[in-house]
Amino acid sequence: MAQVLRSVAAFRAACDQARVRGLGFVPTMGALHEGHLALVTEAKRHAPIVAASIFVNPTQFGPNEDFARYPRDLEADLAKLDAVGADLLFAPDVAEMYPAGEQTRVNVPLVAAPLCGRFRPGHFEGVATVVTKLLAIVGPCTAVFGRKDYQQLAVIRRLVIDLRLPTTVIGVPTVRDLDGLAKSSRNLYLSPVQRARALAIPRSLAQAQAAFASGERNAATLARVARVQVEAAADDVDYVEVVDADSLSPLMDNKIDDRALIAIACHVGQTRLIDNVVLGEDAPVIVG
Numbered sequence: 001m002a003q004v005l006r007s008v009a010a011f012r013a014a015c016d017q018a019r020v021r022g023l024g025f026v027p028t029m030g031a032l033h034e035g036h037l038a039l040v041t042e043a044k045r046h047a048p049i050v051a052a053s054i055f056v057n058p059t060q061f062g063p064n065e066d067f068a069r070y071p072r073d074l075e076a077d078l079a080k081l082d083a084v085g086a087d088l089l090f091a092p093d094v095a096e097m098y099p100a101g102e103q104t105r106v107n108v109p110l111v112a113a114p115l116c117g118r119f120r121p122g123h124f125e126g127v128a129t130v131v132t133k134l135l136a137i138v139g140p141c142t143a144v145f146g147r148k149d150y151q152q153l154a155v156i157r158r159l160v161i162d163l164r165l166p167t168t169v170i171g172v173p174t175v176r177d178l179d180g181l182a183k184s185s186r187n188l189y190l191s192p193v194q195r196a197r198a199l200a201i202p203r204s205l206a207q208a209q210a211a212f213a214s215g216e217r218n219a220a221t222l223a224r225v226a227r228v229q230v231e232a233a234a235d236d237v238d239y240v241e242v243v244d245a246d247s248l249s250p251l252m253d254n255k256i257d258d259r260a261l262i263a264i265a266c267h268v269g270q271t272r273l274i275d276n277v278v279l280g281e282d283a284p285v286i287v288g
């Protein structure tokens with residue numbers, strides 16, 4: 001059974017003990033699915049002891065976003081974490097992570113600016129702040145994140161380098177349902193009809209991958225191919241963009257050399273969904 005800790009002091013003490021043997025860490029917001037569990041399994045490959053956290057972080061949600069209704073089910077999550085061999089679970093409340101009088105924030109301005117940064121002001125500041133706090137509490141040798149949140153991973157890689165944190169960051173490929181939809185806690189919000197419409201996202205990524213495989217190297221053309229499908233199915237499209245996979249900036253002359261990120265954010269009903277692949281790097285998306 002994973003040991004559940006609610007206070008920073010108790011969790012830090014448990015991490016201090018574990019660290020000498022090798023400690024891996026997987027931060028999450030709960031409502032765990034196979035994507036999260038793949039991160040725990042990956043962490044286990046790198047460290048004998050793995051800690052996970054479940055914390056729905058208020059500072060990364062905008063005022064009109066889903067903080068209050070975000071799915072929470074600690075007991076089910078704990079059973080899932082036990083099944084994949086997590087050793088410690090940190091499940092603090094908001095006051096524990098944001099003590100009275102708190103005011104400190106972490107910003108990674110350039111990496112956070114494009115893509116989701118344009119549509120979710122303050123989101124990556126909230127992410128960078130909470131991840132910095134968690135890494136400072138845990139001090140893990142290895143921390144594991146999903147490539148599904150590709151820009152988040154880029155923000156975290158940058159802050160770990162910049163703040164000289166003693167942690168190796170690992171990114172895990174996106175885990176998908178059999179029909180291709182990226183697993184997400186927010187998929188729980190989708191009705192069956194909406195879920196079927198959401199399949200346009202992986203389909204459009206697969207189509208872009210196919211075009212790339214046949215030699216298309218123009219970023220704007222590839223983005224257009226994907227956008228047509230997404231626009232037909234989604235209620236609102238935040239972006240469909242092909243950008244440099246490292247800097248997340250536009251590509252010079254729209255020309256892709258060996259690899260590029262295609263990233264999508266759109267709304268199906270009230271639910272905001274994101275997905276991406278790195279063309280020239282990620283395995284083909286299989287769509288049902």
Ligand code: AMP
Binds near residue numbers: 034035184
């Ligand atoms: P969340 O609970 O949504 O904050 O996600 C916690 C971690 O799980 C983040 O590092 C996510 O990138 C990762 N994650 C979420 N969904 C997936 C997925 N389908 N495949 C791989 N990793 C994922």
